[in-house]
Amino acid sequence: MKVQRITLREIRMPLVTPFETSFGRMTDRRMLLVEVDVDEVTGWGESVAGEGPFYAPETVETAWHILRDFIWPILKDRKFNSASEVWNLLAPIRGHNMAKGAIESAIWDAEAKQKGFPLWKLLGGVRKEIPCGVSIGIKGSVEELAATVEREFAAGYQRIKIKIKPGKDIKPVEHLRQHFPNIRLMADANSAYQLEDWPHLKRLEAYYLMMIEQPLGWDDLYSHAELQRKLDTPICLDECIHTDEHARAAIELGACRIINIKLGRVGGYTPARQIHDRCQSKQVPVWCGGMLESGIGRAHNIALSTLANFSLPGDITASRRYWTEDVIDPEVEVTPQGTILVSPGPGIGYAPRVDRIEKLTARKEILS
Numbered sequence: 001m002k003v004q005r006i007t008l009r010e011i012r013m014p015l016v017t018p019f020e021t022s023f024g025r026m027t028d029r030r031m032l033l034v035e036v037d038v039d040e041v042t043g044w045g046e047s048v049a050g051e052g053p054f055y056a057p058e059t060v061e062t063a064w065h066i067l068r069d070f071i072w073p074i075l076k077d078r079k080f081n082s083a084s085e086v087w088n089l090l091a092p093i094r095g096h097n098m099a100k101g102a103i104e105s106a107i108w109d110a111e112a113k114q115k116g117f118p119l120w121k122l123l124g125g126v127r128k129e130i131p132c133g134v135s136i137g138i139k140g141s142v143e144e145l146a147a148t149v150e151r152e153f154a155a156g157y158q159r160i161k162i163k164i165k166p167g168k169d170i171k172p173v174e175h176l177r178q179h180f181p182n183i184r185l186m187a188d189a190n191s192a193y194q195l196e197d198w199p200h201l202k203r204l205e206a207y208y209l210m211m212i213e214q215p216l217g218w219d220d221l222y223s224h225a226e227l228q229r230k231l232d233t234p235i236c237l238d239e240c241i242h243t244d245e246h247a248r249a250a251i252e253l254g255a256c257r258i259i260n261i262k263l264g265r266v267g268g269y270t271p272a273r274q275i276h277d278r279c280q281s282k283q284v285p286v287w288c289g290g291m292l293e294s295g296i297g298r299a300h301n302i303a304l305s306t307l308a309n310f311s312l313p314g315d316i317t318a319s320r321r322y323w324t325e326d327v328i329d330p331e332v333e334v335t336p337q338g339t340i341l342v343s344p345g346p347g348i349g350y351a352p353r354v355d356r357i358e359k360l361t362a363r364k365e366i367l368s
């Protein structure tokens with residue numbers, strides 16, 4: 001295999017509803033899409049880097065720079081046997097997982113299309129239907145939050161995750177538990193707390209959450225291990241796990257009991273599968289996180305979620321929850337049972353709508 005050409009595009013789309021987390025409020029998304037031409041076949045990937053370095057250090061700008069100035073020079077004229085080798089080819093570049101993940105996943109899509117296979121089968125997936133949960137941003141009032149939960153639950157979603165931050169934590173969780181005693185509920189703090197806040201976090205245990213996601217520092221495994229010893233509720237790590245080595249350390253230190261795997265955060269399918277396999281061998285369940293992706297990234301998340309140890313509902317939901325019109329055909333839909341039926345089509349199984357993508361493109365660069 002050889003990459004003949006890479007097309008970078010930045011597209012902009014407004015979110016159907018603004019999304020607020022402990023690190024900020026998002027109303028529009030800027031997304032970097034990567035189109036790769038590999039041996040006459042086209043693959044697509046999406047970088048999950050944000051506009052600013054507030055969830056992780058990378059941004060759309062840094063991902064573009066790394067793809068153009070460092071990744072392309074490595075891949076240009078380079079022959080390889082399969083997409084599974086790309087991660088190692090990129091090893092000289094330290095970090096920048098979101099830039100790597102965008103192109104690595106696009107090359108996997110191209111390989112699957114070349115073989116006439118669905119990508120999930122090429123990856124070794126075993127699930128034809130994946131369980132879905134929703135992630136709900138911080139709301140202005142508990143009533144507004146409860147109304148949103150009511151709607152999402154009625155749509156079939158199997159678990160509800162709410163974003164929390166200091167001052168917007170115990171009350172919303174307590175309110176939801178009073179109104180919805182039986183739903184599968186969890187909270188994501190996106191690193192909004194300090195270890196000293198542990199007695200406060202302990203109060204959340206009265207509401208039997210499935211897990212608390214990333215309560216402490218974005219790169220602080222050690223404090224999470226201390227916190228996990230004080231809590232009965234499982235900690236799930238998101239931001240902290242950017243490599244397989246971090247996953248190993250987190251599990252061995254007891255810093256979490258569940259891991260959220262995001263393709264972009266770890267750098268693509270090769271590291272995502274390594275982390276998945278490691279967790280499976282240690283009986284640590286995983287689920288697939290989301291980053292408010294367009295349909296391209298969403299389709300990749302679905303493929304990843306077919307692996308056996310993705311046993312908990314992920315943050316992968318219908319296109320219409322985010323976009324008035326998505327960039328893929330068909331759009332991602334969720335069944336009334338809160339599942340996504342995995343597409344049997346080749347590659348990612350959803351066709352990029354290139355005409356629509358072109359219309360949304362704010363910037364484009366072809367590397368060949």
Ligand code: OSB
Pocket residue numbers: 055134135188190238289290291292293315316317
């Ligand atoms: O922490 O999981 C997170 C969105 C942007 C950045 C970080 C996170 C999120 C989400 C949204 O929770 C998940 C989604 O619906 O795509």
Ligand code: MG
Pocket residue numbers: 188190213214238239260289
């Ligand atoms: Mg998270």
